[in-house]
Amino acid sequence: MPTTANAAHALGDVTASDSTLRRFLHGLPGVDTVGLEARAASLGTRSIKTTAKAYAIDLAISMVDLTTLEGADTPGKVRALGAKAVRPDPTDRTTPTTAAVCVYPDMVAVAKEAVAGSGVKVASVATAFPAGRAALGVKLADVRDAVAAGADEIDMVIDRGAFLAGNYMKVYDEIIAVKEASGAARLKVIFETGELSTYDNIRRASWLGMLAGADFIKTSTGKVAVNATPANTLLMLEAVRDFRAQTGVQVGVKPAGGIRTTKDAIKFLVLVNETAGEDWLDNHWFRFGASSLLNDLLMQRQKLATGRYSGPDYVTVD
């Protein structure tokens, strides 16, 4: 896979200065709100049945970043989450593991131990998640802590204040710095799309994140009123598709927050399939940031296998 350095080369020196970066981001094609949402809604009417549904459910399970991001998180809670990620359905060993567990930095070590040997990754939110309102040094320390504790992936938040104030270079530099601090860990860049407010901003943020070396672009923290939607995810899928076409660099997408049902998850997979394409139909390139989604996927999986509807007592509550 080509590196970020290639990306910069393919796009010329758009990040050379504040003004070149601004001109580039503001020169991206606009987004028509109604058209974007209509396209997302239209793909949402795809009817995914039988074999396609079975495929989609297993794929979705394998893409879940099983998440707990509570002030009340304890080692016990995180261990339970890890066990669930490794063995989502104890009654059916053919169930795939989730992609990762996602926790705060201080829980990384616990999580790491809980999933050891399973192939399930540990992702950690960092950079003063969710608000991101801290000095850069604090944010970087947060990242280094998580990496030191064994995080495979870092989910950072961008400085939305800087972005909305038009300080794109500040946002860019910060992502570069976090990327460096992340070392070998894959970096997911959270835009908090609900706070960026416009689709034009989401497109600009996507490109800004990718130019700075994001491995994933991620919609939201799950901590604000509006999180992942089919429309904003569709828009980000267009961005990664176009970025690869221009630079050769493939970037992943992670919608997070608000995706609770199998039906929803399948709609997102249809978006992936028909927008970015099958290269993204893999948990290396697409994730769901979710918690309750997993049990619904498991119940639907049981229904497909047995032909009868399952109930919440037949999946584990962790």
Added chain:
Amino acid sequence: MASAFEYAPAPESRAVVDIAPSYGLFIDGEFTEAADGRVFKTVSPSTEEVLSEVAQAGTEDVDRAVRAARKAFEKWSALPGSERAKYLFRIARIIQERSRELAVLETLDNGKPIKETRDADLPLVAAHFFYYAGWADKLDHAGFGANPRPLGVAGQVIPWNFPLLMLAWKIAPALATGNTVVLKPAETTPLSALFFADICRQAGLPKGVVNILPGYGDTGAALVEHPDVNKVAFTGSTAVGKAIARQVAGTKKKVTLELGGKGANIVFDDAPIDQAVEGIVTGIFFNQGQVCCAGSRLLVQESIQDELLDSLKRRLSTLRLGDPLDKNTDIGAINSAEQLSRITSLVERGEAEGAERWSPACELPSAGYWFAPTLFTNVTQAHTIARDEIFGPVLSVLTFRTPDEAVAKANNSQYGLSAGIWTEKGSRILAVANKLRAGVVWSNTFNKFDPTSPFGGYKESGFGREGGRHGLEAYLDV
């Protein structure tokens, strides 16, 4: 289409619709055979399966139907508007109740995807009746003076591309204003109109107010010609529209014509590209391009041609062509063998004249009438495919350099039905829309319809408007 995530077949159930082996004409509230006993078969264009055998109306039947409509006119036009309104509201509701059945029926008889009949045709049909129902007792306020009078008997001839929707566009305003109707559906798609006759019976509509006469062009001509028809409404080809205009010359018949088009979809360099691509696709591949207001000419600013075409081709590769009853089908069957051969010959002409043809990899079913989504580049205004209406899934791509050139090329057509403008600049939308000689202009969208909004063409795309307050005028003596 990605092979990893192959959508399994998801067919809509055919069982919701019960098609009888034969249907009669609907005259004076009764189903009846044609006077000369003639019948014709209607087939499903996606399979060529015979769906039913339908009575074929002749001159005698036309006369009988017009007399029934004339007889019914006296009482129907004298009804208080509020009572006529309630009949139309009943019809609208029954259509909503039976919409799945009608959607499947329409898909079977027409060949268009269930996704479209379910999500576009049927909701619009019900909405149209709902809209005009409300006008029936408010005509004094429609801006045509106090107590505007109906014309009498309306002879209506509709096409096969949106059979039930075109019926709604014709019948709803006619009945709301107090006219009675004799309607001829197209010979390839008579079934939904005959089901509509049944809905009229369920609604308790007085006999003779709506009469349905399946048949071919000669039936339509007899209807237009009938001396006791006061109003002629036609949707179809420009050639037939001209013939009708000649037929009614020197009479007192009021005429509205919704005819062909060669809509220009203009994409400027500052367009929202992804949405423009969707709009281009909707513009020409909705209903297999068998849409009079289709955006069949793409005018793209030369500076973004390559980028746009790449995106468009990639997008076309995801279109799913096949069984129209499958809920995931985007492109259904062409309506008839005749239409398929017309499309085929125009496409061959395009190639012969030097335009460059492209289609995505696309497997066509072996039975039925099919045509792959097709795109022509290197097209100029001089090419036949840039001038003639193809009425199929075929897009001609032309370029322009400046807004003036875009407008000049867009208007350089004998038609003037529709156009699209794609730009993020508000003042450019308004300036260009202002200069386009077309009855419907969509900015940053395409192929949107609504019962409140007048629809109809400039120039050889016909005259008169359907929909909205404007649509009442065609059925009033004003």
Added chain:
Amino acid sequence: MSEKTEKTEQRRLSVFKTYKLYVGGKFPRSESGRVYEVTDSKGEWLANAPLSSRKDARDAVVAARKAFGGWSGATAYNRGQILYRVAEMLEGRKDQFVREVADAEGLSKSKAAVQVDAAIDRWVWYAGWTDKIAQVVGGGNPVAGPFFNLSTPEPTGVVVVLAPQKSSFLGLVSVVAPVIATGNTVIVIASEKSPLPALSLGEVLATSDLPGGVVNVLSGKTAEIATPLAAHQDVNAIDLAGADDVLAKELEIAAADNLKRVVRPQAVDNADYFANPGIERLTAFLETKTVWHPTGALGASGSSY
């Protein structure tokens, strides 16, 4: 033309007027070089009028088409000002028109004056309509969806008008003014028997700030001029006010070739042009254009802009 003065025995020899066509803002003679005799209601010679040929008709279409862009693109306010200016100019030349109408229609001076006054008032009526018709017949439509659309009337284009045969001036004004009020351009075929008021109107229009080509006046044999115009592919509409039933049917058939908008003759040829003019003659030559715009999302979906 010949006014006696009682004081002198010697009659002053009057200066005759050469009547000419009005095409593209200019006053050409007929391309054919031919004229025909125009007589008053008693058969007395009044003047020679140009006998327009097919080529004159063709030139008039070219002029009208050329003028269409500017005239239809002018503001409605500006068109209103110009139509009102026509009324002002006519008021000042009333005596001339009263005389011409009296001669043409065999009316007394006072009856002719009533006609001319009504014609002037008709210009005023339509001058006031130019910037109101769009509000009356256009408007926004409440679309069920995240869209806004607006229907506006637009002029049809180049319109051929067969002026009424009997009402040589009021009838003429009644059919010409509404056509141009909305931005169409017109080729009017004057009353065959009584073309002089129409030809004189051209002179008034030329001095009323009306751009050349907006109104083009042809005189001659109505059927001869109308036939090629009804078939002309660059004409968008035809008003058959001055055609008899036989000619009207022929012209309507010819007009179908490019689907011209056709206004059939009134039930009575000598329509009551004194009646409240209404807006039918305005709307007859208007197209409705509906322009759709997305409005952004209707609900709060987070990113609605």
